Amino acid sequence: MPELLPRTANGRATRRRILDSATELIAERGVAAVALDDIRERSRTSKSQLYLYFPGRRELLQAVARNTACLVLGAQDGHVQGGFGSVARFEAWCDDIVAGQTALDGRGGCPLGGLVAQLAEHDDEARAVLAQAFDAWERPLAAGFRTMLERDELRPSVDPDELATAVMASLQGGLLLTQVRRDPRQIRIALDGALAQIAAARKSTAPA
Amino acid sequence: MPELLPRTANGRATRRRILDSATELIAERGVAAVALDDIRERSRTSKSQLYLYFPGRRELLQAVARNTACLVLGAQDGHVQGGFGSVARFEAWCDDIVAGQTALDGRGGCPLGGLVAQLAEHDDEARAVLAQAFDAWERPLAAGFRTMLERDELRPSVDPDELATAVMASLQGGLLLTQVRRDPRQIRIALDGALAQIAAARKSTAPA
DNA sequence: TCCTACATGGACCTTCTGGTCCAAGTCGAC
């Protein structure tokens, strides 16, 4: 049931153009406001190409979810490379996110988080794709906390996975409030809250 | 341009049936998956009644946003009555939310938060309605923090409005993760994080 | 070079959807 993979260089380029166009359009306008014809137009392809590489709209949307996940996680690569083994690293990560939202004037929200409300209740396979994306997103955070734990910088009762989930919740909620209020300060406040949670999990060396 | 208000008891009942049916359906399936005919069917009305009481789909959706806000905020009334002037109150509030999500098996997410991704980028008026709803939702939380501040239970540097926003972010993000992972433990973890933020804002009497 | 499988363009079909319209029914004030 997976979409057909193109066998020529041309075909691969076409498939990519379709997927990227669809991903862009959906990030801009939302799932409901994007018709296949819009995707066809932006990707400069024809109906038959859409249906050659994707069985139907549903599968295209699932592929878009995967693609969006790649893009969002890819944007974090710089931070993931260095690892999250210190509070300073987390602060730098937060600063980047805030800067991104400020540049967008609080528009758009999280492309990945936004797909949850639009797909999760409607298509369980898409839901699973998004769940995996969030797992992959939290993993480097949790690894950072585990490192800090091993270095004895966090209280031993702290669960690194749960702390990562709590940080992700603050991030996603902060992006949602940023989007609905069109106010990038919201994500700053939310992430400051997340940093406060991390600080609270630290061994009481300095209350910083 | 606001929707017409019915002038007879029958008319009022019809309008209510339409609005409640639409609100239910959209909470269940999402905006895109609900057609006017679905609403017409569930509310046992006719097309002409839909268009008598609402100028069109867009205005109906805005009314649904308002109605959803009323329902979500109404569900909190019990907690708002008593006020949020202590940590124990916040814990009780969190417990109720977790219980609700557990009962739903993590399905559905937050009806209000879900509308953000579906409407905010598409209809600025609906976005404003939702923003107001979040303001109203945070207000009693902030009032609780202000009370605690006056009682000298929080550090004076704490901004009650920002703390309320941070808690709301944890709540919304936690609900999103609950929905995408179909796992009510996610909201528990997120709200424990929020409680940790509140604890961190307290005057260091007891680290409890 | 030729042949086959892949790629492309776009007409076409069916269904669904928001929206319009009007005729008939009901309610309440006088």
Add this chain to the structure above:
DNA sequence: GTCGACTTGGACCAGAAGGTCCATGTAGGA
């Protein structure tokens, strides 16, 4: 009871959307 305004039912319409099909073009291996 009567009259006018409000309410209701549902047929109808135009356009959009997802999906199908086939004829044509192209590329790469034998």
